[in-house]
Amino acid sequence: MMRMEKSLLMIPGPTPIPPQVAAAMTQPMLNHRGEAFSALFAEVSTKLQKVFRTAQPVYIFPGAGSGGWEAALVNTLNPGDAVLSVSIGDFGERWHKVAVQLGFAVERLRFEPGRAADPERIAERLAEDRERRIKAVLIQHNETSTGVTNDVRAIARAVREHGALLMVDSVSGLGALPLEMDEWGLDVVLTGAQKALMCPPGLSIIAFSERARAAAEKSAMPKFYWDLKAAHSSLQKWQTPYTPAISLLHALKAALELLETETLEGSWARHRLMGEMCRAGVKAMGLRLLAVDERTASNSVTAVVAPVDPKRLRKVAREQFGVELAGGQGDLADQIFRIGHLGYVVPGDVLQALAATEMALAQLGVDVQIGRAVAAAQEVWMNHVRG
Ligand SMILES: *Cc1c(COP(=O)(O)O)cnc(C)c1O
Numbered sequence: 001m002m003r004m005e006k007s008l009l010m011i012p013g014p015t016p017i018p019p020q021v022a023a024a025m026t027q028p029m030l031n032h033r034g035e036a037f038s039a040l041f042a043e044v045s046t047k048l049q050k051v052f053r054t055a056q057p058v059y060i061f062p063g064a065g066s067g068g069w070e071a072a073l074v075n076t077l078n079p080g081d082a083v084l085s086v087s088i089g090d091f092g093e094r095w096h097k098v099a100v101q102l103g104f105a106v107e108r109l110r111f112e113p114g115r116a117a118d119p120e121r122i123a124e125r126l127a128e129d130r131e132r133r134i135k136a137v138l139i140q141h142n143e144t145s146t147g148v149t150n151d152v153r154a155i156a157r158a159v160r161e162h163g164a165l166l167m168v169d170s171v172s173g174l175g176a177l178p179l180e181m182d183e184w185g186l187d188v189v190l191t192g193a194q195k196a197l198m199c200p201p202g203l204s205i206i207a208f209s210e211r212a213r214a215a216a217e218k219s220a221m222p223k224f225y226w227d228l229k230a231a232h233s234s235l236q237k238w239q240t241p242y243t244p245a246i247s248l249l250h251a252l253k254a255a256l257e258l259l260e261t262e263t264l265e266g267s268w269a270r271h272r273l274m275g276e277m278c279r280a281g282v283k284a285m286g287l288r289l290l291a292v293d294e295r296t297a298s299n300s301v302t303a304v305v306a307p308v309d310p311k312r313l314r315k316v317a318r319e320q321f322g323v324e325l326a327g328g329q330g331d332l333a334d335q336i337f338r339i340g341h342l343g344y345v346v347p348g349d350v351l352q353a354l355a356a357t358e359m360a361l362a363q364l365g366v367d368v369q370i371g372r373a374v375a376a377a378q379e380v381w382m383n384h385v386r387g
Contacts (some may be wrong), residue, residue: 007318010353011326012144012172012301012340013195017251021198021344024254025247032246038238044249045235047256051174051197051264052189052207054181059231060252062245063204065171065192069098071206071226072167072188073136076215080105081135084125084164086117086155090145090329095138095169102221107134113146113332114303116296123158136165136187141173144195145329147303147338148291149177156184165212171195175259176271176300176342187212193248196267196300198255198344202248273384274341274350275299277377281354282339284376285361285368290336300342303328308364310337316360323356347381 009016030036041060048058061067077083082105085096092110099106109125111117117139126134137159142149152168159166167188170179174189175196181189190206193199208216208228216228230241259267279297282289288305291297306313314325314337328336339353354373361368 003322007322007324008349008352008356009324010340010345010349011324012338012342013192014201015195015198015340015343016345017198017200018255018258018344020254020258021251024250025200027247027250029246032244033239037244037246040249040253041240041244042238044253044256045238047253047260048205049207051256051259052181053179053183054189054207056182056207056209056213057232057235058205058207059228059235060240060244060249061204061206061226061231062202062243062248064201065169065190065194065204066094066098067204067226068171068190068192068206069095069169070102071204071228072138072190073099073102073104074219074221074223074226075208075228076165076188076212076219077104077135078218078220079103082107082133083136083138084109084122084134085138086122087111088115088117088140088146088148088150089113089143090332091140091143091169091171092138093330095140099138114148114290114292116148116293117150117155119151119154119158122155123161126158126162126164129162132163134162134164136167138167139169141168141170141179142177142298142300144172144301145303145332146290147298147301148296149173149298151296152179152186153184156186160185165215172298172300172342175264175267177298178268181207181209185209193252196271196342197252198258199248199251202245203252270346271299271342273381274345274347275302277347277350277380278302278339278341278354280380281350281373281377284372285358290332300340301326302339302341303332303336304338306335306337307361307366310334312364313337313357313360316363317356320363321356321359323353325353325357351377
């Protein structure tokens with residue numbers, strides 16, 4: 001039987017886009033040096049500051065999230081600078097690699113997959129650096145590959161004491177999970193449009209603290225595309241140094257309007273509810289979360305130890321039950337599957353993802369009782385509604 005083509009995308013990016021966002025992209029092209037563009041860019045930039053919780057300017061580059069890693073490093077550091085890269089998963093490893101390839105003296109502080117970074121271990125390492133050789137600390141806010149969220153606030157306290165710049169990759173966090181750039185004292189925060197911000201891929205968004213911008217004044221790293229100073233001087237006229245991704249900026253404006261209507265705190269609460277529902281469902285199926293300490297489990301993506309080959313599980317979930325789940329990355333590819341629940345995703349979608357997972361597991365001969373996971377998640381939702 002042919003199936004009606006409607007499927008549910010439950011991967012941690014790219015995420016589904018709201019109809020308003022899709023419609024916004026069909027607007028006619030405009031002159032990127034004209035007033036209409038400047039008005040659009042001003043509006044998007046100002047709205048983004050509220051999502052970053054910063055009074056500092058936010059810069060938008062056409063690009064993938066990964067571009068933000070490079071932008072953070074080449075704008076604030078000098079050739080050969082010492083960098084402490086804290087890694088709790090595959091995205092941490094990738095940022096580490098970027099820093100190595102750019103020639104920095106990178107030291108890696110690694111935590112095993114499933115664990116969050118220990119702020120005390122970071123503090124201890126920084127305390128040993130009496131000569132203040134370490135110029136920057138790199139960390140993921142939310143490690144999408146393992147479904148673990150770092151305690152960025154506590155890490156920021158440790159880094160503040162030392163004086164290095166704290167650079168935070170919040171590609172799968174910003175908009176979904178609490179983050180206070182100014183209040184917590186974060187120096188660089190970067191994200192992409194295609195995760196919690198509910199847009200198609202293609203925008204790399206980054207903010208720098210005053211300290212980071214002061215460091216940028218002295219940075220001797222070569223750069224062109226990611227040059228903060230050029231972006232900053234264009235931003236004074238609500239322009240960009242080169243052609244902006246105009247259609248994506250229309251999309252982002254529509255998405256930020258939706259986020260404003262929900263409120264940022266409302267979005268954080270929705271993601272917390274979806275995280276709790278998902279974890280309750282997973283445990284009710286008798287499966288194990290990859291997150292070792294559930295208090296550090298992410299509310300934007302849940303990583304689950306797979307009781308069968310995760311590729312087969314995902315294939316059945318996709319082909320027979322219409323739900324696209326994510327696999328594991330790197331060494332975890334054969335061990336886990338992930339349920340993304342961030343961005344334009346609602347609690348009902350989590351029920352559907354759990355139902356499909358349960359049915360796919362049953363199809364593959366795993367001993368699960370159909371309906372258990374959904375019931376457990378419903379219970380969480382009902383309790384939330386009742387308050
Ligand atoms: C998705 C993601 C990235 C990379 O984004 P791309 O757009 O694929 O370059 C970086 N960090 C984290 C934590 C992510 O989830």
